[in-house]
Amino acid sequence: MSAALLRSRVASVSLPVQHGRLRAIHAASRRRPVAVTRCLSRCPPSYGVRLQSSVSEGVEKKPRSRAVTWMYTFFAYSGFFIFMSGAVVVAFFVYDATTYREDPSAEDIPVSELALNPRRGGPKDLPIAEFLVGDHDSEQMAAQTEKPRLVILGTGWGSVALLKTLNPDDYHVTVVSPTNYFLFTPMLPSATVGTLGLRSLVEPVRRIVQRVHGHFLKAEAVDVEFSEKLVEVSQLDASGNRQNFYLPYDKLVIGVGCVTNPHGVKGLEHCNFLKTIDDARQIKNKVLENMEIACLPTTSDEERKRLLSFVVCGGGPTGVEFAAELFDLLNEDLLHSFPKIVRNEISVHIIQSRGHILNTYDEALSKYAEARFARDHVEVLTNARVKEVQADKVLFEQTENGQPVVKEIPMGFCLWSTGVSRAAICKKLSDKLEAQNNKHALETDSHLRLIGAPLGDVYAIGDCSTVQNNVKEHIVSFLRTIAWEKGKDPEKVHLTFSEWREVANRVRKRFPQASNHLRRLDRLFELYDIDHSGTLDYGELYELLHQIDTKLTSLPATAQRAHQQGEYLGRKLSKIAAALPGYRANQIDYGDLDETVYKAFKYRHLGSLAYISNAAIFDFGGLNFSGGVLAMYLWRSVYFAQSVSFRTRCMLAMDWAKRALFGRDLMSF
Structure with a gap:
């Protein structure tokens, strides 16, 4: 018998035996798990059979306690935070370096x-600044010398919004x-009470002008x-x-x-105003000076009460927010830094000529503000007009009782915040242009063009201007156009x-502000079709448009309006430049x-928003909201988002954090 045949027979006989032994091992492993390893040691490895021990399957791992898990998670996140913080600090110092x-950069x-x-x-035979010393500081600025000249007067909300919206390559820009x-x-x-630092509210104009490769001249425009x-x-x-010198322009924005x-x-020379950063600095110094003098032993009781009497003339947003900030200073910081008698004898008064403070807001919000001030013992005097x-x-x-009575309030500080009037250059331009009839602001048409100036050359935006909504004066031209089209x-x-x-x-299209009064055309048609003829004749149409004209109001003199006008004008000027390729400077x-x-x-x-002593009110035109600290945080977040740069946002956040940690700044410089 051959060796191969012998091996095949032996294998056929021994294989069932081996399988039987394996089944016995499996059965034993279910009854005695501990003996599995000994059985497996006797199994011949030549058949390639692998059995996984059930010892590990039968014994469960002991889970970690919640405390240990929390500790592991805490240290993991803490380590990651520390590592990232260190990386940020190192990156900052690398950038700072x-x-x-060290090498001079002049060239x-x-x-x-x-x-x-x-x-x-x-x-007037004055020097004409046709070229500026910075025209060739860079390739971009050199290229702008061939573009139309855009001169912007002012650095307020409207001007900055225009600069941030304008296409950088369209104009040779100069800001004055x-x-x-x-x-x-x-x-x-x-900023008047140290809640915010003065530098947190300002941004250098030259950094803003850099976006359009423009120029800035620190000077005052006096005439055009x-x-x-x-x-x-x-x-x-x-x-x-x-x-004095002349600055040429192709487009002028006032x-x-x-x-x-x-x-x-x-007697307004005895008052403080709140329009500029210098005004805020003077108010802060005056408030702190009065409090310091009130602490001196040589100050009489009567003089102390007068020094600590703060009067606000005007119940608009500026006056109300200043009174609220002043109360916060008294209630939160003076108790820790000044004698208690100073806090007890301080009085705040608001004099308002209308029936309510914040009279441009919803009546419910005005009453909320008055109730808040009443709780804080801030006196609000309504229907009162300052005489002297x-x-x-x-x-x-x-x-x-139907009779005017003159009253008086002792005061150590008075803030005047009751309206605005024209700047000197606006008054001069208004007198020069016969078409200007408004005594409070420069009049523009619906495209923000200065009325009376050469059409398309001069624009006016912001508080210095008002949009003329004279639908009544254009009624005849509307009707004549219609008649000409109909041949009648x-x-x-x-x-x-x-x-x-x-x-x-x-x-x-001509008067967008009239759109709100032209929503239901069918109702207007039916209302003014007096003879029920199914048509509107000349008299009926004239009366309809005249009633719309009487309902139109002037736009508010707010930062919101100026910002929208600046963005609008920036987009439009870019459109005009794109529509006129190939034009060179002074060729428009x-x-x-x-x-x-x-x-x-x-x-x-x-x-509209307003801050009211650790609270805030919001008037969204039908949707009103008022509240405490949460509303105050919302008020902060709105203005935080509207800040003009990342730098000012960082400084605002740091100032609010410093107020919470260390209190307000009570130093005067």
Whole structure:
């Protein structure tokens, strides 16, 4: 018998035996798990059979306790946080090291001879700044010299919004303003009591102008020569002498803001105002000085009460927020830093000429603010008109029993915040242009063009301007256009409903603010179709448009309106530049393209906010909200998001954190 045949028979006999042994091992493992390892040791390995021990399956691992798990998680996240914090710190120091320069960075640059020695001309034979010393500082700025000249007067909300919206490559931009910073005015009351630092509310204009590769001149615009497209600019030189020069323009934007309105009241030299960063600094120093003097042993009781009497003339947002911030200072910081008698004898008074404070807000919000002040013992005097401000008291008039009665309040500090009036240059331009009839602001059309100036050359935005909604004065031109299209005399025109709808669309396009009064055209048609003829004749249409004209109101003089106008004008100027390729500086002689390339300006009221002593109110036009600390945080977040730069946002956050940790800044400089 061959060896191969013998091996095959042996295998056929032994294989069932081996399988039987394996089944016995499995059965034994179910009864005696501990003996499995001994059985497995006797199994021949030549058949490739692997059995997994059930010892590990039968014994469960002991789970960690919750405390141990929490500790592991805590240390893991803590370690990650510490590692990332260290990485950020190291990265910051690496970046900081790269910001220092040891080698001089000066280099030779070309400067035009006319930039150093400008030619003279114009009506007053003044130097004309056709070229500026920074025109060739970079390739981008050198390329701008061939672009149309855009001159912007002012550095307020409208001007900054324009600069941040404008296409950087469209214009040779020059900004002229006596202040070289942008001021975040809504938070100005917080800076008067040390809640926020003054530098947290300002942003250098030169950094903003860099976006459009433009120029900034720290000077004041005093006049405009419309026929020659020249702005007269004035500034003091190093020796203190006033120097005037001309700045040429192709497009001029006036956004110089406004000044405080005295309302013909005597003694305003004894008042403080709150329009600029210097005003906030002076108010803070005055408030702290009065409190320091009140602590002196030589101060009498009567004088102490007068020094600690704070009067606010005006119940608008500025006056109300200042009174709220002042109360927070008294209630949260003075108790820890000043004698208690100072806190006990301080009094705050608000004098409002209307029936409620914050009269432009919803009535429920005004009453909430008044109730909040009543709880905080802040006196609110409504229907009171200031007659005179003296060095130590305020005289005001109220009506009692139908008779006017003059009263007085002793005061150590008085804030005047009751309205605005025109700046000097606005008054001069208004007197120069016969079409200007408003005594409070420069009038513009719905495209923000200055009425009376060459069409399409000069614009006005912000508090210094108002949009003219004179639908009534354009009624005749509307009707004449319709009559010409129908080939009839204007007074014999009868409009059907479809024709009336076309007229309404024209009115909406020319006067966007009238859109809210032209929503239900069918109702208006039915209401003014007096003879029920199914048409509107000349008299009926005239009366309809006249009623719409009487319902239109002036736009509010707020930062919100100025910001929207600046964004609108920036987009439109970019559209105009794109529509006119190939034009060089001082070659824009193309008439008016505003209506062709862009729609008219329409203001959208997004709501009003006000801070009320660790609370806030919100008026969103039908949706109102008021509350305590949560509302205050929402108020902060809104203005935090509206800050002009990342730098100011960081500084605002740090100031709020410092107030919570260390209190308000009670130092005067």
